[in-house]
Amino acid sequence: MLVSPDSIGPSAALSVYHDVWGTCDFRGTPHPAVYARNAPRLAAALRELDTLLGVEAKPGEPTYFGMSKAYGVKDAFQVLVDFWDYCCLANPQKAASRRHEYAEEHGRDPLAGIRDYTAA
Numbered sequence: 001m002l003v004s005p006d007s008i009g010p011s012a013a014l015s016v017y018h019d020v021w022g023t024c025d026f027r028g029t030p031h032p033a034v035y036a037r038n039a040p041r042l043a044a045a046l047r048e049l050d051t052l053l054g055v056e057a058k059p060g061e062p063t064y065f066g067m068s069k070a071y072g073v074k075d076a077f078q079v080l081v082d083f084w085d086y087c088c089l090a091n092p093q094k095a096a097s098r099r100h101e102y103a104e105e106h107g108r109d110p111l112a113g114i115r116d117y118t119a120a
Contacts, residue, residue, distance in 0.1 A: 043071035
């Protein structure tokens, strides 16, 4: 947590640097028991900060691993799938081509069973 005095009033920034707050670890492996233990603790801590500071927190910018939501972390996996959907809408041929290149290079389709998008 970073706290800074400012001419318009104090501010604070809070970052989490671990995968225990999401439903999956950083490799994408689900860990529901870890999430079930930790997500309520994060939500309670964030609510307590709101009360202590007297203002409601604003979610920060998305990162490679996830993005903040009201009182927790939205899964990075969902963020990436949302971004994939956006890319498919913006440039379907390029998205399909890059997905094929990735599958050729790594021997697997990273979205197999998740998104069955094919370029028109």
